[in-house]
Amino acid sequence: MVGDLHASFAWFVVVGNGLAGAWALAAHWWEPARVRALWIATVVVQVSIFVQVALGVAALGDIEGDPDQFHLFYGFVAIATVGIIYSYRAQLAAHRYLLYGGGGLFLMGLALRSMQFSQPA
Numbered sequence: 001m002v003g004d005l006h007a008s009f010a011w012f013v014v015v016g017n018g019l020a021g022a023w024a025l026a027a028h029w030w031e032p033a034r035v036r037a038l039w040i041a042t043v044v045v046q047v048s049i050f051v052q053v054a055l056g057v058a059a060l061g062d063i064e065g066d067p068d069q070f071h072l073f074y075g076f077v078a079i080a081t082v083g084i085i086y087s088y089r090a091q092l093a094a095h096r097y098l099l100y101g102g103g104g105l106f107l108m109g110l111a112l113r114s115m116q117f118s119q120p121a
Helices: 002-029 038-063 069-087 093-116
Strands: none
Touching: 002 038, 002 069, 038 069, 038 093, 069 093
């Protein structure tokens, strides 16, 4: 049950971070895209990574055998990436949209890569 939710929610993480990242990159060049909703969406999809990892940890009891270590690795790298993006926000304030745009797309890529190593349903 939790494993199914973890597998389904992964697509929210992928699509959400991809869209938020693309939106932030667009906002770098197109000023009308610089709205508060961008930051709300960015927070939601970055928090979704923590939710996804928590779901994955909760699902560990439901799987047979050992989970793929790369799947776990990419999940925890995604958490570290959110922390790194957040920690650089002040130093890269002049390039904030590029930071969050590139970061969102990188997080999308980590989630996709993690899904490659997930257990078959």
